[in-house]
Amino acid sequence: MQPEKHRGTAAAQARDGLREAILRGEYLPGERLVEAQLIERFAASRFNVRAALQDLAGEGLVQMERNRGAHVRKVSIDEAVEITEVRMVVEGLIAARAAERVTDDQAGELDEIGRLMRAAVAEGEYRAYSDLNQRLHALVRAIAGHGTADRIVETLRGQLVRHQFMLSLLPGRPQTSLPQHERVIAAIRDRDAKAAENAMREHIASVIEALRSIDYLGGPA
Amino acid sequence: MQPEKHRGTAAAQARDGLREAILRGEYLPGERLVEAQLIERFAASRFNVRAALQDLAGEGLVQMERNRGAHVRKVSIDEAVEITEVRMVVEGLIAARAAERVTDDQAGELDEIGRLMRAAVAEGEYRAYSDLNQRLHALVRAIAGHGTADRIVETLRGQLVRHQFMLSLLPGRPQTSLPQHERVIAAIRDRDAKAAENAMREHIASVIEALRSIDYLGGPA
DNA sequence: GCTGACAAGATTGTCAACAATCCCCGTGGT
DNA sequence: ACCACGGGGATTGTTGACAATCTTGTCAGC
Known part of the structure; x- marks a missing residue:
């Protein structure tokens, strides 16, 4: 921005x-x-x-x-949902553009991250998985090379760090998000922009669902 | 933001x-x-x-x-395109949400703007049409009530005022954009979120095309 | 005539002191 | 016990002056 x-x-x-x-x-x-x-x-x-x-x-x-x-600044759950909704569409744009611009080398990097993610989940190393998650999103953004979208996503991400921390504690999250990540990687590797956008949006939509579930857990406390 | x-x-x-x-x-x-x-x-x-x-x-x-x-700040055509791409997806989100939340009164307002737009184009009153254009987008945003998306669109819009001015000078623009606006209005009125998002994205995508055409015109000057 | 160094002026960067405001808390009254 | 009413301390708001830096114009030397 x-x-x-x-x-x-x-x-x-x-x-x-x-x-x-x-x-x-x-x-x-x-x-x-x-x-x-x-x-x-x-x-x-x-x-x-x-x-x-x-x-x-x-x-x-x-x-x-x-x-x-x-x-x-305190960010309420409702605001966190709004912020993530915007992130969903902007990261969707980024994913679509990454699919159009990805080089063979970069596709290899994506696959490598995918392999490491599967390994991390299989062995229950959730901290490593969380790091890989960030690496994946960062790499997709680098491939897309969309400065404007980049800045916005970065700004939005900053506003939610606290909530993202809570998210990582939700049980079963990696099992849900791993296949979503794999679909994102596959779509970009196949240079299918529309599929990449959809996969990324589905992934972040499930993050929104998770955020809402935190609302139920932590709301009446 | x-x-x-x-x-x-x-x-x-x-x-x-x-x-x-x-x-x-x-x-x-x-x-x-x-x-x-x-x-x-x-x-x-x-x-x-x-x-x-x-x-x-x-x-x-x-x-x-x-x-x-x-x-x-000077905004290059390339940057203007990037900014408008982000605007496209975020306004798409806004349109979808507007379709989910629109009241009957608001639907009436939308239709009224549509009528005025057709009249303005028919009579060649492009200044009035441009004003209605802004009113339409503002009303859609008000209906959606998405504070986060709102702020971002507003910020992005500010960065492009100069280019938007040039756009309004392009011949044939109203004839292109009027049916797009009508589709947006119809989709929101019918409470069809997916159609509203698509219509809004198509509309702004055509703005991006127009921006690129300015690039050809003004570039080698 | 051209190039480079140098000085003068303009503009921005930084600071420290002062003024304004708010918040907490004790006091007195009821 | 409760409430209104001021102090007093802490914190932020604002100003003006001074330092650092850049820009422009001039002049000597080639």
């Missing part, structure tokens, strides 16, 4: 550091982000800290209220 | 004023935005001007380079 920022500058370091910290879960949703604390933690001036907060507010990671400071 | 900002504050006024000015075309793509000039024009402090520039950079309307100031 936004053009790339400068790297290495103090302002950029503060921004990236704070984003990483939020994404790691070091600051919980709703938690207050006090400027003075951030100044100490990131060894940045107040000027740069404020610029960082404003940037992350633009990315939807933090929420700023006048005279009341900045908080880590 | 980002949470709503405060209205009425000096910072918000500077931001909204500058955005309006850029969208109106008062500042041309590539034009430099000198802080001192903006301070005068919007009667804001430098602090607020910089905050506004940073916000608009987040929206992709301006580009900031270290020590070289802020410029109105």
Whole structure:
């Protein structure tokens, strides 16, 4: 969505550091982000800290209220579903385009990830499977080379890290998503754009179902 | 994408004023935005001007380079195509959801817009038709009530105002797009989500074709 | 006439101090 | 016990000045 920022500058370091910290879960949703604390933690001036907060507010990671400071933004389940719906269609576009542009080498990489995924699920290594999941989506995006769609998906993904964490705890998820991933890989490898889009959308649609099921579990708690 | 900002504050006024000015075309793509000039024009402090520039950079309307100031971002035809591709799938999602949620009253409004559109095209009132076009898309979005998709479409639209202006000059556009609009309206009225999504995507796909044709016209000039 | 270095001006980057605001908590009254 | 009412401390909002950097114009040397 936004053009790339400068790297290495103090302002950029503060921004990236704070984003990483939020994404790691070091600051919980709703938690207050006090400027003075951030100044100490990131060894940045107040000027740069404020610029960082404003940037992350633009990315939807933090929420700023006048005279009341900045908080880590809370994303409700309903919002998470909305965000994932948008992700579904945009990643569908990305998958379709990847199918049109994939090279033989890249197709080989995709198959390799597929093999590793099957192995990880077979051996119950869910952490490895989760990493492979991210690698797969990242590779598809790289193949598609769609800068605009890329930025949007990245921004949306950032807003849901907390929920994605909960998702990975759902029992039976890998068994559901593995065949979906395989269909995505196969469609891109076969350069079938329409099938790739459908496969990716089905995959993310099932993520939405899972999100809704969390709602039932965690809602009345 | 980002949470709503405060209205009425000096910072918000500077931001909204500058955005309006850029969208109106008062500042041309590539034009430099000198802080001192903006301070005068919007009667804001430098602090607020910089905050506004940073916000608009987040929206992709301006580009900031270290020590070289802020410029109105130039969007190439290739980028415009990418942006419109994303818009295509997201507006498709919106149309599908609108079909699921539309009330009888809203269906009537849609039909009314359709009637006005046919009349405008028949009488060659292209300016009125263009306004109705925006009204239609806005109404569909309102019916869908999808905040996340809404924000993204709005942001993307902002980045293309200049190109959309050129589009409206293309001869024969209304004759092409009118039946597409009618199909969108009919599908939503009939509460057929899949058809609504397809109709909206076809419509915007033809916008992409038109954008590419501008490329041929304006490219080697 | 052209190239390069250098200086002057313009513009942006950064900071530290000051002002405004809010939130918490104790006080007094009922 | 409960509520209204201010302090007082903490936190953010804003300003103006100063430093760093880039851009432009000029001039000497070839």
